[in-house]
Amino acid sequence: MHILILCREPRLYSCQRLKTAAEKRGHSMDILDPNRCFLKLIPNAPHFALYYQRNERDVADLLPKYDAVLPRFGTASTQMGCAVLRHLTAQGAVCLNNEQAFLRARDKWQSLQLLQQASITVPTSGLAGCEFSVKHAVAQASMPVILKTLNGSQGIGVMLAEKPQTAASILETLQQVNVPTLLQDFVKEAENMDIRCFVIGDKVIATMLRQGQHGEFRANFHRGGVAKKITLTMDEQQIAIKATKALGLDVAGVDLIRSKQGLLVLEVNASPGLEMIEKTSGVDIALEMILYLEQKC
Structure with missing residues (x-):
């Protein structure tokens, strides 16, 4: 397959791991910034055109057809990134995740509403x-x-x-x-801890318990949080899978906390990072994503 990753920074750990995993499976992969794309609609044409400009002085190149696309762009690129996703889907590319699901997950309030409607417990x-x-x-x-x-x-x-x-x-x-x-x-009783579940399709591939630094209520890796292995019950895993499906995602990072009310879903991330959870769990998540993509294609 010819695969595209949409990401502003190709040197990121997640992008490089996915590229290595794809190439080991015999696929080719490009990593391109959606903000450097030019989308073109042609009257009465059976397809769309997609151009890419590597820097402002270069002539834009007409991109080839892709079999699949992995959206890995940040919040600042959501609008253009999703426009490119729609463009590629119209050309027949398979997406992990599609633009509608991606947009649902990017809007924290809408995602909470959809989780609530699916009878998934979220914080007040x-x-x-x-x-x-x-x-x-x-x-x-x-x-x-x-x-x-x-x-x-x-x-x-x-x-x-x-x-x-x-x-x-x-x-x-x-x-x-x-x-x-x-x-x-x-949720005070969570004690600055949350659980990240990496879900692909119908399966929780990897999990970790994240602990925020002393005096820091956020447990994110980018905020200095640390992680350790954790084993979830089947019921807890099913909640993470159900949350992923509620937003229509193929791949998700589901954040959970244990509270007096039971397990709560904090957030569902449509482009979860691989570095911390791969290193903590020992699971080759990049390979699992490529294998799932093969099955979907």
Whole structure:
């Protein structure tokens, strides 16, 4: 197969691992920045054209047809990345994940709504309209409260407010610059720990327990979190799989926390990183993704 990874940084661990795994299976792979693409619709033509410019001085190259595409782009590239995904799907390429599922996962509030509708337990959360009183929005939350911008990754855009005044100040600032933000209960008993499940298709491929640094409530690898192996029950694994399917994803990183209410799904990531979980679990996740892609094709 001729496979494309859509990613702004080809040197990332995840991209290089996927490229190595694909080539070992006999496939070729390109890693291209969606923001350097030019999409062209041609009247009465049976297909679309896709061009790529490696730098602003180069002439754009007409890209070949791809059999499959793996979206690995960040939140800043969501709009163009999903436009390229739609373009490639129209040309017959198989996607892990498709653009509609990708967009669902990228919007934190929409993804929580879909999880709730699928009878998956999520933390108590709230979202206020731009004309709703910040004071009354904060009054609906329990303190301390987590504030999350609707688009964000690697722990960026996630804040902890200990007091109502602090929460209101953060919300007012973000509202002023038109950044929609949700409020979510802080689960104290989780003790700065969460569980990352890597799901491919109908199977949890790998898991790890993440622990945030002392004084840091976020357990993300990019925020200095550390990880160790963990074994989940079959019921816990099924929750992660169900959450992935609720958003229509083929591949997902599902974040869970254990609370007094039971297991809660915090978030479902459509382009989960491979480095920390591969090194912690010892599982060749990149190879598992390529094998699944072969089956889907």
